[in-house]
Amino acid sequence: MNYHIMVDDKFIDGFINDAEKISTINTNTYFINGKKENSVHVKNSIVKWISFRDKDFINIVKNITKNDKVIIHWYDLKTGLFILKHLNKEVTLYVALWGGEFYEDPYLYHINWIHDKKTLEFVKNNNIVPEKYNKKFYFFFKKLWIQLTYKSKAEKLFKQKIGTIKRINKLLLPKHNEAEISLIKKIYNLNQLDFLDFNYDQNVDLASFINIENKKREDNITNIQIGNSATESNNHVDAFDVLNQFKNENIELVLPMSYGNHKYNHFVKKYGNFNFKNKIKFLEDFVPRAEYIQQLMEVDVCVMYHNRQQAFGNCVPLLILGKKLYLKKENPLYSFFKSIGVVVFNANEIKDLDFDSFKKELTPEEKNTNKIILTNLFSEEERLKYLSKILN
Structure with missing residues (x-):
């Protein structure tokens, strides 16, 4: 049996659909840590809503055997400590890497390099x-x-976190992502880190079916997306300072802010409105995935100012759609995309660019290269092939 311990997130329903496609009937059990009535994203009826305090759930975990697999989707400190306490050490533990649970948990330990x-x-x-x-x-x-x-x-919490990371038998993350592996080993002082190829649905198929023939807006505005959420690791205001040199150009800044921190959202809006006046727009309503990917067609340039891996599900479809993407070199995704031959740009160099260089489109050849590489690597066929090796 494969036991999945998960959280209420926009990727989960899609993952469950994938798992059920390639698994034998009744070989997966899905647990969502939370209350069904508070669910925002997960709608699948086969999940079981639990709490780590539930005695029945604790007994289920204690009775998992070495012939079973446990796959964690969001391995924060609380989940890790629960696993250390209740899961038999002989049971193989798989953890799907998201990012925040490795790089911002415990939060105050990591703040100086994340922001x-x-x-x-x-x-x-x-x-x-x-x-x-x-x-x-x-x-x-x-x-x-x-x-x-x-x-x-x-520091005390981080020491506990190291213990939970060392319990992982197999880390699940995209193929060729050596930069991510190196960073995790460095942060947690690991000599060894075993991993398997794995992808969530990174919106490749949705993006691939969109007609990417460029349709220039009549107003000739350059649409610049910044970040992917109202979370502090986006470093929005620091990105604003870099882009401030272009504030008198014909631009529109677009910030997806449909989830995250309310106080931080207010901070970013106040700073952005002061500096860019009527040239900034905040997308605060959560929309279905297909609609969101369609909205990405309006983007000309995207600036992701994270120091850690984040917004994978934005970056991949943006690149497939032929958009220009800036990532900071500190972000493992920059090295990842470079290593597989995808054309991306260094956000640290924006301050030295004139506007024409900053907004310059990718060539047709570069757009096609990006699309071919990412479609092959993250297609449904590849995604299910990796998943089948893990679950079956």
Whole structure:
């Protein structure tokens, strides 16, 4: 039996559909950590909604044998500690890499390398630095105590995290992603990290069926997408500072912000509106995947200002659609795309570019190369082939 422990996320229903296509009937059991009534993304009726405190679920995990497999989708510290406590050490543990659970958990341990200068200042102000005196002594001293103790607490949690990472038998991540493996080994001081090829649905098939014949807008505006969500690791305001040199050009900034941190969302909107006035648009409504991929056709240039791997499901369809993508060199995705021959650009160099160079389209040959490489690597056929080797 394959036991999947998952969270309510937009990728999960698609994964379950894939797993059921290639598995023998009744060989997969899907557990979602959460309450069904609070579900936002997962609609599949075959999942079982659980809590790590449920005695029945704990007994199920304790009785999993070495002939079974456990596949974790979102392996944060809480999940890892649960596994260490209740899962037999002889059971093979597979973990599908998402990103945030390895690079932002525990959160305060990683903040200095995940965030750029202005975003880091926001993060510290909202998580560590005491608020100004406002007669609410409890909240002031609570913040002050956090400031004084957060490093030691974060280091303690990180040591626990290392133990949960070492429990992993097989890490599941896209083929050729050596940069990601190297980064994880460096962060967690691992000599060995076994892995298998694996892909979630990165929206390749949806993007491949869209007509990518360029249709120039009559207003000739250059549409620039920044980031993929209202999460701090996007470093939006630091990206704004780099793009500020183009604010007088005929541009429109578009920011997908349909999920993430409400306070951070407000911070980004305030900063962006002040600097770019009416040349910035925030997409805050969650839309179905197919509709979102269709919206990507409006993008001319995309700037992903993450220092860690993120927005894979945006980057791949954007490249298939022939769009120009900037990634920071610190981001393992930059090395990944480069290593497989995909044409991407270094976001660290934007500050040195004039506008014409920044927005210059890919050549027809470059667009076609990107599409062929990514379609072959992330197609449904390849995705199911990798998954079959894991589950069967």
